Amino acid sequence: MAFEFKLPEIGEGVSEGEIVKWLVNEGDTIREDQPIVEIMTDKATMEIASPTSGKVQKRMAGEGQMIQVGKTLAVIDETGAKASKPTSTPEAKPTQTAAAVQAAPVMAAPTPANNTKVLASPATRKMAREMGVDLTRVAGSGPVGRVLMDDLTKTPGLASRPTTSSNYQPRTTTASGGEERIPLRGIRKKIAEHMTKSRHTAMHFTQVDEVDFTALTDLKDAAREKYEPRGVKITYLPFITRALCQTLKEFPNMNGSLDDEKQEIIIKHYYNIGIAAQTDTGLVVPVVKNADQKTIVELAQEIASLADKAKTGKLAATDMQGGTFTITSTGNSGGLFATPIINHPELGIIAINRIQDSAVVRDGQIVIRKMGHLSLSLDHRIIDGAVGASFLKSMKNKLENPGLMFLEE
């Protein structure tokens, strides 16, 4: 029998939302409590779950369309739906055909999701709710990944982080041809503040050199062929990360930060490499911890997993802390070279741009090689040009002769 699922309350004072993404198609069989659509309001983006099992008969609005609270969101065919378990949360099984049946919302208000998978004691869960923290975003340091009270209270910036990454800002437009004003909020604002701070403290200068990536490309392709069937995608990044770590060990003064307050240079003997990732809501830099101790395959897996988390807005605060140097890569879409901005408070950042077939001269002959540019921005308060140049030369040497990276480990 057809059940009209009406859009439930999605926030105080909120009368409508935008359908961001349908998670099910017409004709799909769904379970009770299964999330079926993502709705965005000017407060947050959330998943709406179906209050009943059955088959999705019709989706009443399309992605990008607005829908009002109380209007039908989807029609679900319930014939053959199973009874809910005795220990599940309150049942929602309309059985009458009388007047429009409106199911009650089966999900929580915009703040803390009702996590059934995250292990945490009742007191910790309550604290999370009070802090407005989504438990799926907290790295649990207890056994079996349990989130402890300390994880909540001692992770900096947890409470003030937005629980869902929404960049939806209300716009006010004037008559055509006029201006648009978008309030600076959320992640965009954070990026603006961070970049400003970086440029206002570090004395940026950038050095660029071109690198012959031919040998590395062969190695990468061979590795990719071998590991792709195992679900690991090998790109240039793991190799660049390894080259970077090894070069940083040769130039320890470049792996660290400047403590402005104490006027001390902190040289770090661990190597946490940030890999900049572009998401829909802005730039984020997840960090691969102890990258020097990981194999190429491990690096590839971790980089992919972090990128995935970044794209789906699931990066935890700890994922983005503790970096000592950063790599930024725009891939093949991103121009010749760059003047990257250092990820404060680190001392340098390296960018890799487009790698493409180019005509170059070798032994008096014009040959075709895979060429790319490395752009290295450094903090001139601590690192001089000559040092930077040597660093770049050493990086280049490793990347052009990749075998060198595997001789000692």
Next chain:
Amino acid sequence: MKVDVVVIGAGPGGYVAAIRLGQLGKKVAIVNKSELGGVCLNWGCIPSKALIHAAKVYEEFQHAEELGISVKGVSIDLKKTQEWKSSVVKKLTGGVGQLLQANGIQIVKGEAVFETANRIRVKGVNSGQETIEFSHAIVATGSRTIEIPGFAIDDKNVIDSKAALELTQAPKRMTVIGGGVIGMEIGMLYQKFGTEVTVVEFMPQLIPGVDVEISQALQRTCKKRGINVFTSTKALGYEKKKDGLAISVETPKGNETIMSDVILLSVGRTPNGLGFGLEKIGVNVHAKGSITVNNKLQTNIPNIYAIGDVVGPPQLAHKASKEGLVAAECIAGHNEIYDVRAMPGAIFTDPEIATVGLSEEEAQKQGYETLVGKFPFAASGRALSTRQTDGFVKVVADKKNKLILGVHMMGPEVSNLISEATLAIEMGATLEDLALTVHPHPTLSECLMEAAEGALGKAIHAVNRADTRSLLERKRDQKHA
């Protein structure tokens, strides 16, 4: 009257919600049809446990010889038992009244009908009427006995649990239709008073939904006690004959007739959502009477909440109380949700049954590879020295990370022992957490520790190995053994 919150129903859901709201500074009125404490205090949980205790003591006296105690002429006068039971109930309902008053809750006796989403009309006992205006409402109207065709309740031949707990004389023969929690508790207690008890259950197992090994153990216990059990049997109807009531039932082997003096109808309870005007003001009430709520206990009308039996299963007093607390906190503006991960259940049969979390079957259906540890009370020194050796503790865990998924117990005092298991599951404990915690000796609680150790393959007081086979495999192996 104008209040912040009106609570309809003063059972374990309603009165708890009201008290919490009072503590949070809200002006509250609680509207109740009959007695404070609802079914639980007056005609359910409390009276049944009181009678069950009396029955237990009666039985203990009859078997005291073994302990060297000579007891002659033990008899029971159910009229006096009922008086004692009533005194217990009265103390508790009086206590609820005092708590409500102490928290400034207005108690209104009568039947409530919703006129709008902010006003109810109360039909008082003395046909006076009163309107109460409110900002929020909590519907805690509970449930009532389900009647089935052929067995209309007439309080004489066919009685429900309420009447069954008020008998002043033990029936000679009682047939219990519905071998669920209520039917089994009442049936087993009357067996101790000398009644010849027969149980007719529609499903293939007694107490459907509980772990199948426990259900089977219960059936064996019934057999030992002389309680006749019919499973997979449908009760068709009855006829009054000269020598009693002739009940016709349809068993898997064919139709049969059971002779009885009284029939206890206990096939379930249905939610009381209809008849309060809720549907008229737009609240989503289903044809069967249950009210849908979200995890803040709100109905589709955001200022009207519903809790307890009227919302749906499990129909447990402590679930109602918990929902009452959450609803109260939500109304007071706290960022709360119903976030219970482990809802325990206690059944006061003999031996007792208590469960929390997933059964072995449920866990496997959900795709878990399970580790199971089982420890019999017969191996417990404490159980032996109190002559209560029937039963076992069973721990079900996730093989991958040893997380405890469920604990199912049958045996002495398990209604108390289950709370440790409930805490374990709420905290995300593993088998090692339970196994490594020291439990005092000699106690029954040690059996939980040993069952957890058993799941890890290292119980000291039982020669069992961690059983990682699926339930199906074990059943198959048992068959071939």
